[in-house]
Amino acid sequence: MSSTTAIGIDIGGTGIKGAVVDLSTGALLSDRVKLPTPKGGRPADIVETVKDLLKTVSEKAAAPDLPVGICFPAVVKNGHTMSAANVSDKWIGLAAEKLFEKGLGHPIHFVNDADAAGYAESQFGAAKGVPGVVLLTTLGTGIGTALLNDGILVPNTELGHLQIDGVDYETRAAYSAKEREDLTWEKWAGRLQKYYSTLETLFSPDLFIVGGGVSKNHQHFLPLLDLKTPIIPAVHRNNAGILGAAALAVKNRA
Numbered sequence: 001m002s003s004t005t006a007i008g009i010d011i012g013g014t015g016i017k018g019a020v021v022d023l024s025t026g027a028l029l030s031d032r033v034k035l036p037t038p039k040g041g042r043p044a045d046i047v048e049t050v051k052d053l054l055k056t057v058s059e060k061a062a063a064p065d066l067p068v069g070i071c072f073p074a075v076v077k078n079g080h081t082m083s084a085a086n087v088s089d090k091w092i093g094l095a096a097e098k099l100f101e102k103g104l105g106h107p108i109h110f111v112n113d114a115d116a117a118g119y120a121e122s123q124f125g126a127a128k129g130v131p132g133v134v135l136l137t138t139l140g141t142g143i144g145t146a147l148l149n150d151g152i153l154v155p156n157t158e159l160g161h162l163q164i165d166g167v168d169y170e171t172r173a174a175y176s177a178k179e180r181e182d183l184t185w186e187k188w189a190g191r192l193q194k195y196y197s198t199l200e201t202l203f204s205p206d207l208f209i210v211g212g213g214v215s216k217n218h219q220h221f222l223p224l225l226d227l228k229t230p231i232i233p234a235v236h237r238n239n240a241g242i243l244g245a246a247a248l249a250v251k252n253r254a
Contacts, residue, residue: 005029006067006249007057009050010113010241013037013073013086013141016046018053019239020061021246026124028239030061041087043094047103054104068108069249070100071116071241073144075156079110085142109249114138115155116244117211117234118146123247125209125235127151132206135159135199136234139212143170143195147203162198169195175214189224200229209234 009018016037020030033056038045054068073085079097084090097110111119118136121127127134131150138144143160146153160170171177173195178188196208208227210218211234218233225231236243 003067003250003253006069006246007054007061008116008242008244008246008249009053009057009068009070010116010245011037011046011050011070011072011087012113012241013041016049016053017238017242018050018057019242020057020066021243023123023247023250026120026236026243028242030057032239032242033057033060037087041084041091043088043090043096043099046087047100050100051104054106067246067249067253068104068106069111069116069245069247070108071111071113071245072096073113075158076110076112076115077156107253109245109252111245111248112144112156113241114144114146114157115153116248117144117236117240118148118209118244119153119248120236120240120244121146121209121211121234122148122151122153124243125240126232127207127209130207133203134207134209135203135205136209136211137196137199138234139173139175139192139210139214141174141176143174144212159199162195164194164198169198175212178214185220186224189221192221193225193227196225196227196229196231200227205229207232211237211240213237 017034074081081091134148136146145159208231215233
């Protein structure tokens with residue numbers, strides 16, 4: 001297989017999934033393998049699970065030496081995880097990239113999960129060929145964000161944590177808040193309106209892209225928003241992290 005092929009692995013709070021990706025098309029060249037995230041989300045346990053997953057994916061693809069990209073729910077700076085969402089606090093300040101490379105016996109590229117999703121949309125999805133400022137938001141347990149300018153990723157934006165009305169606004173506008181408070185689509189859209197209007201004021205984007213599992217129900221809430229900026233659903237939902245991690249692994253290997 002050529003350098004247009006790589007393995008992407010997406011580590012989440014409940015599941016770890018991976019596959020071989022054709023980077024010329026964004027298609028998966030292998031079945032997507034998924035394993036449960038070890039209880040407690042501790043570094044050594046997650047590395048061991050990723051090792052098992054990588055072995056399975058490599059064997060299925062008969063491709064032992066492909067570039068490997070891994071995305072993770074944390075701010076990632078110089079291969080270090082500077083935060084931790086839905087995993088152990090032991091990740092905070094950890095040299096995670098080196099830890100994985102040692103555990104896997106393989107060089108990897110390590111990246112924030114929302115950044116991977118945003119990059120996937122710029123290469124294979126709704127942001128492909130879109131000039132100017134594109135803001136991807138993933139609405140889930142929290143709000144992940146990725147900022148792109150002319151297709152170039154500005155990493156670790158973490159705009160879900162904007163303070164609006166004196167609170168960390170993902171606690172009010174994430175999809176988990178809708179579920180927790182049993183909000184109607186209309187009530188939740190009112191909160192999203194405030195959130196996206198704030199982003200609009202701060203960044204004057206050319207396009208909003210909305211990802212996360214709830215984006216498959218975009219017809220229930222996106223039409224309720226009144227924004228100057230076009231807002232559209234993401235193309236890649238469940239596979240976005242895998243695609244973006246794989247694409248960034250090859251980009252950073254070059």
